[in-house]
Amino acid sequence: MGKYIGIRLGHALVILAIVVVLVFIIARIIPGDAIMAAMAGSVDLHDPSVVERVRHQYGLDQSIPVQFVVWLAAFLRGDWGTSIGTGQKVLDMFVQRLPVTLELFLGANLWAIAIGIPAGILGAVKRNSAADVAVTAGAIIGVSIPAFWEAILLIYLFAVLLPIFPPSGYVPFSENPLLNLRAMVLPTFVLGTHAGGLIARYVRSSLLEVLGQDYVRTARAKGFSEAAVVARHALKPGMIPVVTVFGLFWGGLLAGAFLVEVVFAIPGLGRMSVDAIFQKDYAVMQAMLIVVSLNVLLVNLLVDILYGYLDPRVRVRG
Amino acid sequence: MTEVVHPTAVVAVSVASRNPALALLRAVARHRLAAFGLVIIAALIIIAIFAPVLAPYNPFQQDLYRVLAPPSRIHLLGTDNLGRDLLSRLIYGTRVSLFVGIVSSLVSAVIGVFVGLVAGFRGGMVDAIIMRITDAFLCFPPLIFILAMSAVLGPGLQNVMLSFALFGWTIFARLARGQVLQVRELPFIEAARSVGVPATRIMFRHILPNIMAPLLVAITITVGFAILLESGVSFLGLGVQPPTASWGKELRIGFTYLEAAPLFSIAPGVMISLAVISFNFVGDGLRDALDPRLRGANRVPR
Amino acid sequence: MAKGAGEALLCVRNLTVEFATEAGIVTAVDGVSFDLHAGEILALVGESGCGKSATALALLRLIADPPGRITGGEIRFRNQELLSADDATVRDIRGNRIAMIFQEPMTSLNPVYTIGRQLGEPLELHKNLDGDTLLAKCVALLESVNIPEPSRRLQSYPHQFSGGMRQRMMIAMGMSCDPDIVIADEPTTALDVTIQAQLLELLQAQVANHHAALLLITHNLGVVARYADRVNVMYAGRIVESTTADEIYRAPRHPYTIGLLRSVPRLDQPISEKLLPIEGQPPNPLELPSGCAFHPRCPFAIDKCRTTTPVLTRDAGGHAVACWVDVRG
Numbered sequence A: 001m002g003k004y005i006g007i008r009l010g011h012a013l014v015i016l017a018i019v020v021v022l023v024f025i026i027a028r029i030i031p032g033d034a035i036m037a038a039m040a041g042s043v044d045l046h047d048p049s050v051v052e053r054v055r056h057q058y059g060l061d062q063s064i065p066v067q068f069v070v071w072l073a074a075f076l077r078g079d080w081g082t083s084i085g086t087g088q089k090v091l092d093m094f095v096q097r098l099p100v101t102l103e104l105f106l107g108a109n110l111w112a113i114a115i116g117i118p119a120g121i122l123g124a125v126k127r128n129s130a131a132d133v134a135v136t137a138g139a140i141i142g143v144s145i146p147a148f149w150e151a152i153l154l155i156y157l158f159a160v161l162l163p164i165f166p167p168s169g170y171v172p173f174s175e176n177p178l179l180n181l182r183a184m185v186l187p188t189f190v191l192g193t194h195a196g197g198l199i200a201r202y203v204r205s206s207l208l209e210v211l212g213q214d215y216v217r218t219a220r221a222k223g224f225s226e227a228a229v230v231a232r233h234a235l236k237p238g239m240i241p242v243v244t245v246f247g248l249f250w251g252g253l254l255a256g257a258f259l260v261e262v263v264f265a266i267p268g269l270g271r272m273s274v275d276a277i278f279q280k281d282y283a284v285m286q287a288m289l290i291v292v293s294l295n296v297l298l299v300n301l302l303v304d305i306l307y308g309y310l311d312p313r314v315r316v317r318g
Numbered sequence B: 001m002t003e004v005v006h007p008t009a010v011v012a013v014s015v016a017s018r019n020p021a022l023a024l025l026r027a028v029a030r031h032r033l034a035a036f037g038l039v040i041i042a043a044l045i046i047i048a049i050f051a052p053v054l055a056p057y058n059p060f061q062q063d064l065y066r067v068l069a070p071p072s073r074i075h076l077l078g079t080d081n082l083g084r085d086l087l088s089r090l091i092y093g094t095r096v097s098l099f100v101g102i103v104s105s106l107v108s109a110v111i112g113v114f115v116g117l118v119a120g121f122r123g124g125m126v127d128a129i130i131m132r133i134t135d136a137f138l139c140f141p142p143l144i145f146i147l148a149m150s151a152v153l154g155p156g157l158q159n160v161m162l163s164f165a166l167f168g169w170t171i172f173a174r175l176a177r178g179q180v181l182q183v184r185e186l187p188f189i190e191a192a193r194s195v196g197v198p199a200t201r202i203m204f205r206h207i208l209p210n211i212m213a214p215l216l217v218a219i220t221i222t223v224g225f226a227i228l229l230e231s232g233v234s235f236l237g238l239g240v241q242p243p244t245a246s247w248g249k250e251l252r253i254g255f256t257y258l259e260a261a262p263l264f265s266i267a268p269g270v271m272i273s274l275a276v277i278s279f280n281f282v283g284d285g286l287r288d289a290l291d292p293r294l295r296g297a298n299r300v301p302r
Numbered sequence C: 001m002a003k004g005a006g007e008a009l010l011c012v013r014n015l016t017v018e019f020a021t022e023a024g025i026v027t028a029v030d031g032v033s034f035d036l037h038a039g040e041i042l043a044l045v046g047e048s049g050c051g052k053s054a055t056a057l058a059l060l061r062l063i064a065d066p067p068g069r070i071t072g073g074e075i076r077f078r079n080q081e082l083l084s085a086d087d088a089t090v091r092d093i094r095g096n097r098i099a100m101i102f103q104e105p106m107t108s109l110n111p112v113y114t115i116g117r118q119l120g121e122p123l124e125l126h127k128n129l130d131g132d133t134l135l136a137k138c139v140a141l142l143e144s145v146n147i148p149e150p151s152r153r154l155q156s157y158p159h160q161f162s163g164g165m166r167q168r169m170m171i172a173m174g175m176s177c178d179p180d181i182v183i184a185d186e187p188t189t190a191l192d193v194t195i196q197a198q199l200l201e202l203l204q205a206q207v208a209n210h211h212a213a214l215l216l217i218t219h220n221l222g223v224v225a226r227y228a229d230r231v232n233v234m235y236a237g238r239i240v241e242s243t244t245a246d247e248i249y250r251a252p253r254h255p256y257t258i259g260l261l262r263s264v265p266r267l268d269q270p271i272s273e274k275l276l277p278i279e280g281q282p283p284n285p286l287e288l289p290s291g292c293a294f295h296p297r298c299p300f301a302i303d304k305c306r307t308t309t310p311v312l313t314r315d316a317g318g319h320a321v322a323c324w325v326d327v328r329g
Helices: A002-029 A033-040 A048-057 A064-077 A090-125 A130-144 A147-161 A177-211 A214-221 A226-263 A269-278 A282-310 A312-317 B020-030 B032-049 B086-122 B124-138 B142-153 B157-184 B187-195 B199-235 B247-256 B262-290 B292-296 C052-059 C087-093 C115-127 C131-144 C163-175 C193-209 C221-227 C245-250 C255-262 C303-307
Strands: C008-021 C024-037 C041-045 C068-077 C098-101 C181-185 C213-218 C230-235 C238-244
Touching (some): A002 A064, A002 A282, A002 B142, A090 A130, A090 A226, A090 A269, A090 A282, A147 A226, A147 B199, A177 A226, A214 A226, A226 B199, A269 B142, A282 B142, B032 B086, B086 B157, B086 B247, C024 C238, C131 C163, C193 C221, C213 C221, C221 C245, C230 C245, C230 C255, C238 C245, C238 C255
Parallel strands (some): C041 C230
């Protein structure tokens, strides 16, 4: 098991290095002097001496590898730059908005699991029945409908037509828990249904494959009832591959959060990032890219390790 | 002790297996959802091709006297905030979505398959490096990647497609590599190599045909995904630029007028959803039809 | 070799099992009837596709539905009719009174649970054992099938066992509740030739110790010769010959059986004598020949064989054949 974790960790570190380089290329090299223009604000770029000064001020006259090291060092120190849009320190902005997005995520995951897993099990156990077709179709539809459209529809139905939930806005939990939860119902539901659809399909197909295995037949031959066969012998091997789904849809959840936060006007990390992209606020963008990709990387690493823990065969193969 | 020397009896010989194309078509057609998807996709393609004929109005024609009009006999779906006919804009939007979806998917496929074949076949360090790079790209959620690229490269359809291809290749690279790894160990490949058949020959003659089936499934689903992404990017304002019509963009405008003209927010979304669902249904149907494991669930014991 | 002289534990009458396939309905088991007596070893012999495994699975109602269905017949186990019995009764019998050992030990064991846990399940379920008693019993079970270091081995996972060890564990598991009948479906086919004999010896010893009857499914005539008391030969879903093991080798009566025996080398055969394979191919189960399914390949076939399906008829000596021709004449 140790060897297994070691290999995974090694991979993750290499990937992290590549990611960091990629972010640097995307957010620094490609925009090039545009950064300078953005960062310098209202500076006269036609004056060569000014250009020279600003370039030097932001270290853009150094060679690229040097810039990279400087940039990386600053990042690791916690100096993520200053936002053009808000004037705040980028790191502070992140810290401020993190709890909001975290709550959104938590809620979404709860919905996803609560809907997805039972639906998937139902579809597998009652294969090809009306319920199964409904589950399969529902899952595909859940994944196909654009998250932002689903959000708009739900807002129209439950906030405009029937004013049950607020159409937008956010109230911190510490201020007013009830209002907070009310405001979060629709956003978390929208995010959750997407992940839920994916989970349902994975659970169903995984369970179906398991149910066709010989060892399930052996379990029946021992005299277990059908329910016991599913619960004792099909669920565990069936759910193990589902763990990997979390790694898959995590990225999707992050992207979905962007859209949902914009539509529902929730002051989280997603909305901040979209604003930054519009304003060409490169400092925020860079930080966002690193945080996001690091997050995905970590989640996938954890999923891999968890998978190794659950499925004894994987540990041997590494 | 010796066994009875007789060939295995053939159980459940499928008549259709003599003609694989026919079997495929039958299986897909039987899959009701996939059939539905095929019909919709065909309809969308027709709409896209014959847009100038089908659209009642020029999508760019503004009628400032009839701004945000509700559905009527002259404007079946009403008009947008500049008096342009919504139906026509949606019809023309079909062109954008299908174009972006198909082109993005195909370009990603070409790049990805090539990379994947190389990685799978060369193995060793080359493979390891390519795989880590692939993993790195996969750390970026697609939408976020495209958004970032749009900020960096500028908005517009071409950049959306370019950005998509820049990360979309990873899906196909993984797929192709996986297939190569599977096929590479097969005895007949070993035999071919031992006789001296060059690697490229093996790749194209033997491995590529085996990939076709899952590749087709992947491309289909990727088209749906690309359409979804394009609409998302356009919704956020970074995709197509005015005055071009795109479903995502219409939705963006519609959202701002949600209470005044709800249809504006519903119709484009329906188009997007229909398109994506259809491609997903077809892709799913193809996958079910081509997956030998699922067919094994109907194994007959001897 | 234990002689089967006890009562008929199992009476199968006209068992019919069908499978729905893409190209049509296959009748895998077509009106099969036989008895199994206490303490005897009955072999069910035939090539792949003849329906022997389907017969075995049907006895415990383990036919996967869909695509399979038991469409007719009667299975009486100690006066309890099984096909019409309710689920609870059948479940009580499975693993408890009638145990089954499958062909593929690797896929027949759940990869994510330990050997110990799976081994103990029948005892847990049917004898309500748990805790230390269960543990002790499991250790004893592994010992009884000659698996070394049994206490440590209980913690292993199936993929850590060799094929032979897995199958021995399966035998132990099957015998754990002291069943009346053990059904072994090609127990050694998936194993190396070198351990096949070992395993069969073990199986036979276990069965004898527990005074159980054994229904042995196999396509290996050598195994039949050595271990079986009685033999049923199957072809295309039907039993074509049924008699004692001695009789089968001494005086086979069905042309198929004769053909089988001639195609297998024997120690008492001169080397110069040729092996004769049976002409033709096994039949396509979707398009079975009319009348007797074997007639296209039968050197003794007459007109009646083409039109009418022969019935299994038992003579005074207990030897049953399904053939219109008396090959002795």
